[in-house]
Amino acid sequence: MIEAFNFPLSPFNFFSVSEFLQQLLNGVSLGAIYALIALGYTMVYGVLRFINFAHSDVFMVGAFIGYYMGKLVPEGTLWGGLGVLAVSMIGCAILGMTIERLAYRRLRSAPTLNVLITAIGVSLLLEYSGQVFFGAAPRNFPALFPVRNFAVGGLIVGSNQLIVIAVSVILMIVLQLIVYRTRIGTAMRAVSLNPKAAVLMGVNNDVVISFTFGLGSALAAAGGILYALNYPSIDPLMGVMPGLKAFVAAILGGIGNIPGAALGGLILGTVETFVSGSQWSTYKDAIAFAILIIILLFRPAGLLGRFTVEKV
Amino acid sequence: MIKVLRALVLPVAAACAIAASAQNPIKVGEFASLTGKEAAFGQSSHKGTLLAIEELNATGGALGRPFELITEDNQSKQGESATIAKKLISRDKIVALLGEVASGRSLEAAPIAQNARIPMISPSSTNPKVTEMGSYVFRVCFIDPLQGRLLAKFARSTLKAQRVALLTSVSSPYSVGLAKYFKEPFVEGGGEIIIEQKYSENDKDFKAQLTAIKPTKPDAVFVPGYYTEAALICKQARDLGIDVPIFGGDGWEAPQLIEIGGTAVEGTYYTTHYSPESTSAAVQKFVKDFRAKFAGETPDAMSALGYDSAMVLADAIKRAGTTDGPKVRDALAATKNYSGITGSITIDRQRNATKSAVVVTVKDGKFKFVETIAP
Numbered sequence: 001m002i003e004a005f006n007f008p009l010s011p012f013n014f015f016s017v018s019e020f021l022q023q024l025l026n027g028v029s030l031g032a033i034y035a036l037i038a039l040g041y042t043m044v045y046g047v048l049r050f051i052n053f054a055h056s057d058v059f060m061v062g063a064f065i066g067y068y069m070g071k072l073v074p075e076g077t078l079w080g081g082l083g084v085l086a087v088s089m090i091g092c093a094i095l096g097m098t099i100e101r102l103a104y105r106r107l108r109s110a111p112t113l114n115v116l117i118t119a120i121g122v123s124l125l126l127e128y129s130g131q132v133f134f135g136a137a138p139r140n141f142p143a144l145f146p147v148r149n150f151a152v153g154g155l156i157v158g159s160n161q162l163i164v165i166a167v168s169v170i171l172m173i174v175l176q177l178i179v180y181r182t183r184i185g186t187a188m189r190a191v192s193l194n195p196k197a198a199v200l201m202g203v204n205n206d207v208v209i210s211f212t213f214g215l216g217s218a219l220a221a222a223g224g225i226l227y228a229l230n231y232p233s234i235d236p237l238m239g240v241m242p243g244l245k246a247f248v249a250a251i252l253g254g255i256g257n258i259p260g261a262a263l264g265g266l267i268l269g270t271v272e273t274f275v276s277g278s279q280w281s282t283y284k285d286a287i288a289f290a291i292l293i294i295i296l297l298f299r300p301a302g303l304l305g306r307f308t309v310e311k312v
Numbered sequence: 313m314i315k316v317l318r319a320l321v322l323p324v325a326a327a328c329a330i331a332a333s334a335q336n337p338i339k340v341g342e343f344a345s346l347t348g349k350e351a352a353f354g355q356s357s358h359k360g361t362l363l364a365i366e367e368l369n370a371t372g373g374a375l376g377r378p379f380e381l382i383t384e385d386n387q388s389k390q391g392e393s394a395t396i397a398k399k400l401i402s403r404d405k406i407v408a409l410l411g412e413v414a415s416g417r418s419l420e421a422a423p424i425a426q427n428a429r430i431p432m433i434s435p436s437s438t439n440p441k442v443t444e445m446g447s448y449v450f451r452v453c454f455i456d457p458l459q460g461r462l463l464a465k466f467a468r469s470t471l472k473a474q475r476v477a478l479l480t481s482v483s484s485p486y487s488v489g490l491a492k493y494f495k496e497p498f499v500e501g502g503g504e505i506i507i508e509q510k511y512s513e514n515d516k517d518f519k520a521q522l523t524a525i526k527p528t529k530p531d532a533v534f535v536p537g538y539y540t541e542a543a544l545i546c547k548q549a550r551d552l553g554i555d556v557p558i559f560g561g562d563g564w565e566a567p568q569l570i571e572i573g574g575t576a577v578e579g580t581y582y583t584t585h586y587s588p589e590s591t592s593a594a595v596q597k598f599v600k601d602f603r604a605k606f607a608g609e610t611p612d613a614m615s616a617l618g619y620d621s622a623m624v625l626a627d628a629i630k631r632a633g634t635t636d637g638p639k640v641r642d643a644l645a646a647t648k649n650y651s652g653i654t655g656s657i658t659i660d661r662q663r664n665a666t667k668s669a670v671v672v673t674v675k676d677g678k679f680k681f682v683e684t685i686a687p
Contacts, residue, residue, distance in 0.1 A: 151553070
């Protein structure tokens with residue numbers, strides 16, 4: 001294993017299988033969180049064709065709701081953790097719908113650029129109100145779920161990593177079912193395909209858009225809590241970097257495409273982790289973004305995106 | 313601001329009246345961040361200085377004259393310190409200048425003190441540039457090259473570490489500097505840096521770097537960063553099963569280290585300027601007097617350094633036998649083995665303090681004094 005470090009020119013030092021698997025696990029659990037956030041970007045883009053920059057701050061609010069709720073339930077219990085997760089998701093869904101109602105709905109017929117600037121404004125409003133209400137100092141996020149580390153061979157599997165992956169997978173399956181197997185999901189796809197035609201067919205666009213924001217924000221809240229569980233120091237600006245990465249993940253996978261967002265998140269998380277673990281760690285963000293540029297050069301619509309495909 | 317000033321000067325003036333006769337006092341200027349964003353540091357340091365002046369006057373001041381401390385608040389703002397230093401020197405006719413915590417603001421005042429030939433002592437500015445401003449500028453805290461050397465000594469002699477892994481923040485000059493100053497003496501002394509990993513400020517995920525560190529089986533991990541990242545690094549390192557000692561520098565010193573790190577920071581170490589738990593009699597007396605004066609508050613490192621800056625100055629004035637700037641400067645430069653609260657202080661040729669550092673560990677959720685490392 002130590003010989004591996006005698007090759008200064010090799011970009012990655014993963015010659016040991018257990019280290020490779022460990023990094024893969026780290027990467028997948030980080031990528032799963034990016035994927036959850038990316039889904040919110042992609043869904044809103046799908047129905048409204050604009051990037052909701054306030055999304056990463058809803059993620060932050062989700063973590064803070066978890067922080068305050070976490071004080072009310074006993075630490076380290078499964079039902080307590082799931083309860084906090086549910087409350088935070090509901091809280092953020094309401095927040096997301098409120099933001100849409102107050103800030104974006106009036107601008108629905110305005111140029112996209114106006115909505116975009118408004119989104120940046122809402123984002124800054126949330127960040128700096130957060131600094132007023134929660135304080136700028138980082139806080140310690142409680143261990144909501146039971147914590148155990150399992151050693152499998154040379155591999156250390158943390159229970160939090162398993163929870164992150166499990167919750168993400170379950171939420172993505174639920175999302176897929178909602179979009180393809182329910183009436184509201186069908187309505188979402190209709191609005192995405194052609195809003196005017198959807199209205200003519202009797203779809204209430206306001207309700208559908210509101211629902212989309214609620215759904216995306218709930219996923220961001222789940223992402224926020226899972227992120228805070230793994231990296232338990234939260235502050236009002238915590239959403240900025242993960243939000244940016246998730247945005248990249250959404251574009252990488254093809255914006256507007258749900259499996260694409262999940263795939264993009266996983267790729268980005270894994271690449272970032274492998275680069276961080278090599279001696280090129282300083283360039284981890286540069287390399288992640290360089291990959292984005294290369295993929296977009298060859299596939300301008302993203303990995304799974306197609307220009308003509310129906311978008312949600 | 314004038315009101316604040318008067319409130320600060322009055323008790324000192326009262327103390328002077330009791331301690332010494334109607335002799336004209338030795339005027340010492342102090343510029344400090346009493347309000348604004350570094351107010352916590354500025355207030356701590358100022359309280360230490362205040363206590364020192366009071367104790368000096370209780371024992372008769374120096375040269376048969378009492379000390380008078382004239383304090384001005386720079387509101388933690390850029391640009392204020394230069395104005396204040398000019399005012400203190402030209403209008404108040406101070407004989408020496410004390411300040412500041414932040415290196416940036418010490419750098420503003422230093423050239424003014426230098427031009428006026430007024431000795432200046434910074435209690436806790438650690439940037440090497442501060443004392444490079446001129447021959448009249450001194451400091452009583454250690455600087456990072458010395459801290460790095462002391463950390464290397466600690467790693468070798470106390471931790472018995474031969475093979476150390478390094479995890480450095482590339483976006484913080486403090487971290488990069490401390491890593492460099494640690495590495496050189498550590499390798500010279502026969503130690504080995506087996507792997508060097510990097511992160512950036514505000515990173516939260518260190519698992520990748522730590523996973524790369526783990527199979528190299530280091531004897532210890534050195535993390536020369538600030539407390540927020542250090543706490544998360546300890547947590548993730550323990551999760552991944554890295555159970556060797558983790559240690560850092562004075563950037564770790566904050567209650568948040570334990571709040572965020574929890575049980576993961578148990579058994580980690582860092583170096584700092586001073587510990588209120590030190591067994592030395594002088595430290596214990598200082599802690600007791602400080603608590604008596606400031607409503608039971610325990611003095612932190614800033615207070616101890618603020619105290620030492622005034623005491624080192626008084627010592628130099630006594631040895632010089634005059635308050636004449638150049639003579640006091642020479643006496644300050646000749647300070648040798650002055651035993652202060654923050655250790656034995658010797659001023660070197662670059663007018664920095666050569667002194668010991670204190671090693672602190674975390675035990676049962678509390679900071680505990682381990683040992684003093686002498687250079």
